[in-house]
Every structure is written in C-alpha cells, then in structure tokens.
Amino acid sequence: EPRCRPFAVGHAAGNYLVPGALGEIVYRRDAGGERALDAYLQPGQRLRPAGVVIHGGGGATGRRVAFVGQFLEVLTRAGVHWFSIDYSLGGPEQAAAAVADIESALAFLRCHSARLRIDPSRILLLGEDSGADLAIEVATRAAASPPFGLLLLGGRYPEMGKVGRLGGAPSAEGRGSGKAPPAVLVVPGGADTAVPVERAQSFCRTLRALGGRCEADIVEQASHRL
Secondary structure: OOOOOOOOEEEOOOOOOOOOOEEEEEEEEEOOEEEEEEEEOOOOOOOEEEEEEEOOOOOOOOOOOOOOHHHHHHHHHHOOEEEEEOOOOOOHHHHHHHHHHHHHHHHHHHHOHHHHOEEEEEEEEEEEOHHHHHHHHHHHHOOOOOOOEEEEEOOOOOOHHHHHHHOOOOOOOOOOOOOOOOEEEEEOEOOOOOOOHHHHHHHHHHHHHOOOEEEEOOEOOOOOOO
C-alpha cells in the first residue's frame, strides 16, 4: 500500500469506551490541521464489513468519542470492524469541508483494506444527528464507490433532488452510478421534538418510490438522540 497515508496509531490504549480499540490514527493532514479516527478490529483473519461512525453535534460540536459511545458498543457486539472519525467543525458553512474529510477517511480505509481486513464493498456509514445528513451527502457524491448501506439516526433529511440521487436516479448531468444504491435504515425517535418522525417516514417513502431501498424503524418514546 505504498500510496496510502501511513496507518499509525497515536494512542495505543484506544477508545476508552471499548477495550482493544486503537486511537488517534491520522487519516488526513493539511493546512487545516490533522483529522483522526479511532478503530476497532474484530479478532480473526477473515474479511468483515466496516462501520464508519459519523458523530453529530450540529456541525459545531462533538468528537469521535462523543454522542456515539453506545453505537460503538453495538457495532463491537455485532461483529463488524468500526472506525469513528473526527471531521472539520464550524457549523453549516463548514459542511463541504466535513464532507471532504469523510471522503478522505473512506479513501484511507479502502487504501488500507487488506491490512484492516475489511471488505471495501461492504462499508456502512452510521450517522447520528447532523452526522446522518453528512452521511447522506457523502453517499450522493460517491458514484464510483457508494457505501453498502446507511444507518441514519436522528437526521434532518434532505430535499427531493438529493433523495433522487441517493435512490440511484441520474444526476443533473445525466450520469448514474450504474451500481445498486445503498440500503438505508432510518431510526427516528417517536418522541423527537426537533425533527418530526413524519419527515423520516416521508424520506423513506420518497426514496423507495425513486427505486432506492429504505426502511424506517421508529423507536417509540425516544427523543432526537434516542
């Protein structure tokens, strides 16, 4: 993997929430500084799916260990390798930079896929709160290598045109990916007062009508952050 940014573990003790995780692995370094991820690799040598966790926080707060601890534990028990990432913060005006960071993280993981024992064709994006909207944005742009699936928890969900691209519809330039759209699971809180649950249901209905795959699994009496 000569062209990959080196896979260097900056904090061997890793993420304190999950024993055995590897911490502070820099996946991007530029004028804006360093962006890092934490990783957990399941034991054994067989290839496994990869879950890339994108924290929420409205684009202004949060870290790779904040807001997502319970999801890291669930993914560990589910038997997948997971990677929880930091990205550029600064509110909505920094959304493009955040998307670019996530794309860099995915490229970094695919570049090191053999070492990490991940199946590059089975990458799941798990986005929480504003991280869900970033996951959708990344998936709509990834025509060459779309993620295998999206797990969206408490997002705000995009406008119709973007849903169409996620469903496999051609872009405004007439280009389609030629690949199956990602499977999407939306998990809204039934008592969410920030984003009405109907918005998540409408998102799924629209996506299915456009040829995509989407299911909504409502957690009754749960809030926006479940």
